[in-house]
Amino acid sequence: MPDDLYAKIKELADKKEWSLAEAFRRGAELLLQRYPAPGSSSWTPPAPRRLGWRGLTDAEVHAAAIADMEPATASSRRKR
Numbered sequence: 001m002p003d004d005l006y007a008k009i010k011e012l013a014d015k016k017e018w019s020l021a022e023a024f025r026r027g028a029e030l031l032l033q034r035y036p037a038p039g040s041s042s043w044t045p046p047a048p049r050r051l052g053w054r055g056l057t058d059a060e061v062h063a064a065a066i067a068d069m070e071p072a073t074a075s076s077r078r079k080r
Contacts, residue, residue: 010023
């Protein structure tokens with residue numbers, strides 16, 4: 001272990017009134033929480049839910065989106 005890392009851990013342990021062993025134990029517990037052992041079963045995504053518009057056809061949704069758009073300004077027409 002590098003001397004500077006050891007000194008920082010020793011200083012932290014002194015400030016918290018822990019033994020050096022307690023500081024290392026807590027550090028090891030944090031590492032195990034952060035990097036858990038891989039599970040035995042493979043992960044599968046949840047089944048998709050039925051989302052989207054209900055009761056409207058694609059054409060009706062498209063028409064509503066077009067009707068809701070802001071009109072083009074004169075400056076945006078000039079850029080073309």
